[in-house]
Amino acid sequence: MLDDTTVAVPNHLEAFWLPFTPNRHFKREPRLIARAEGLHYITPDGRRILDSAAGLWCCNLGHSHPAVVEAVRRQIGQLDFAPSFQFAHIGAFELASRLRALFPADLDYVFFTNSGSESVDTALKIALCYQRAIGQGTRTRLIGRERGYHGVGFGGMSVGGIANNRKFFGTLLATVDHLPHTLDRERNAFARGQPKWGAEFADALERLVELHDASTIAAVIVEPVAGSIGVYPPPVGYLERLREITERHGILLIFDEVITAYGRLGKGSAAEYFGVVPDIVTTAKGLTAGTLPMGAVIVRRQIYEAIVERNPAPEWMIELFHGYTYSAHPVSTAAALAVLDTYERERVFEHAAELAPYFEERLHALRDCPHVVDIRNIGLMGAVELAPRPGAPGARGYAALCRGFFEEDVMFRITGDTIALSPPLVATRADIDEMIARLRRVLEKLD
Numbered sequence: 001m002l003d004d005t006t007v008a009v010p011n012h013l014e015a016f017w018l019p020f021t022p023n024r025h026f027k028r029e030p031r032l033i034a035r036a037e038g039l040h041y042i043t044p045d046g047r048r049i050l051d052s053a054a055g056l057w058c059c060n061l062g063h064s065h066p067a068v069v070e071a072v073r074r075q076i077g078q079l080d081f082a083p084s085f086q087f088a089h090i091g092a093f094e095l096a097s098r099l100r101a102l103f104p105a106d107l108d109y110v111f112f113t114n115s116g117s118e119s120v121d122t123a124l125k126i127a128l129c130y131q132r133a134i135g136q137g138t139r140t141r142l143i144g145r146e147r148g149y150h151g152v153g154f155g156g157m158s159v160g161g162i163a164n165n166r167k168f169f170g171t172l173l174a175t176v177d178h179l180p181h182t183l184d185r186e187r188n189a190f191a192r193g194q195p196k197w198g199a200e201f202a203d204a205l206e207r208l209v210e211l212h213d214a215s216t217i218a219a220v221i222v223e224p225v226a227g228s229i230g231v232y233p234p235p236v237g238y239l240e241r242l243r244e245i246t247e248r249h250g251i252l253l254i255f256d257e258v259i260t261a262y263g264r265l266g267k268g269s270a271a272e273y274f275g276v277v278p279d280i281v282t283t284a285k286g287l288t289a290g291t292l293p294m295g296a297v298i299v300r301r302q303i304y305e306a307i308v309e310r311n312p313a314p315e316w317m318i319e320l321f322h323g324y325t326y327s328a329h330p331v332s333t334a335a336a337l338a339v340l341d342t343y344e345r346e347r348v349f350e351h352a353a354e355l356a357p358y359f360e361e362r363l364h365a366l367r368d369c370p371h372v373v374d375i376r377n378i379g380l381m382g383a384v385e386l387a388p389r390p391g392a393p394g395a396r397g398y399a400a401l402c403r404g405f406f407e408e409d410v411m412f413r414i415t416g417d418t419i420a421l422s423p424p425l426v427a428t429r430a431d432i433d434e435m436i437a438r439l440r441r442v443l444e445k446l447d
């Protein structure tokens, strides 16, 4: 058990193989965290690191919110685990009903997972199952988008569009194609919020329909705002056009809202924010504000009805052969319920919406810093893209990350040479000022 004030740095860092981390460098210069409170991580030697990334886009309430801590403590003493295969605990129904109310239109049925990756693979499987259930079993193709990130399962990796996440892992799913990404720096650099140009990128779907025929395509999956690649807000009109084309061709539209749901854009979902209703929404992260692993896939009524209600098999038979040991885990469920209560009680989404224009203003003030080639933002998501060092893409971004942690006591995300910010939704204007000031100092010293 780690003591919460003086955590000894382990002598031996070898055994832990860190995910998405350059392990060799990390183990020479480890960035260790011992505790967290509010908007700060605290290192073993007591330095307070300002969390400008909400952990990994997830700690929307900052860290260790007392209401969530208490709910988890209570739940683990009362019901530590209950299977969701063939049995269920009451909290799961309550949480599903709360999500039904949170998501727009008839996004009414909820399947629980433990992560964003699991949510994505669940959504893709539900999409295939749905097409089969309505007599469209030839629709097996899945369409993703270049530079999309949908986690690391084989499904999510296949529809994802980041070369490094794909190229090491063989042939992936065979029946996948990709839309073009929507970054257009020539026309849209330093756009604020949604860029003006680029709705026509959605028309590439018509081309894919021409190529493959609609009768082979089950679903299109996109992040409404591409997050992990470095915050690409959708061009004005793009999502609407994608919705129109998918609907016309009987193709399901999946929004991967693992980052955008639960307040990141100042609303319950990007679907609500953009006024575009997809057929399936994948979520995780902000559902428990990062406190415990949990994800949720929310589907429209017609999908649940086709697979479950109208299933021709006898009633004693399972309708969807899919699920996880920890689906709707009671302790994660309790955390999620406490988090949703807190979002409401403390008007967290409204606060995020009010803070967003200030965040935009401050973020774009970094434009004069060295190496900056673009700045993008929407809601409380922001990115500062740096020019790569010649012949060493990613090196400058990584140097910024290390400098931030060791010299300026600030944590942010990097993807290649892009720095991403996603402040906890409860940040104040003063916190934003501090994040930007520290980032500026990092950038000004960067070669």
Ligand SMILES: Cc1ncc(COP(=O)(O)O)c(C=O)c1O
Pocket: 114, 115, 116, 117, 118, 120, 149, 150, 151, 152, 223, 227, 228, 256, 257, 258, 259, 284, 285
């Ligand atoms: C849009 C999106 N989908 C899926 C994932 C994968 O989530 P996880 O790391 O919880 O599996 C992420 C993680 O950042 C994400 O941003």
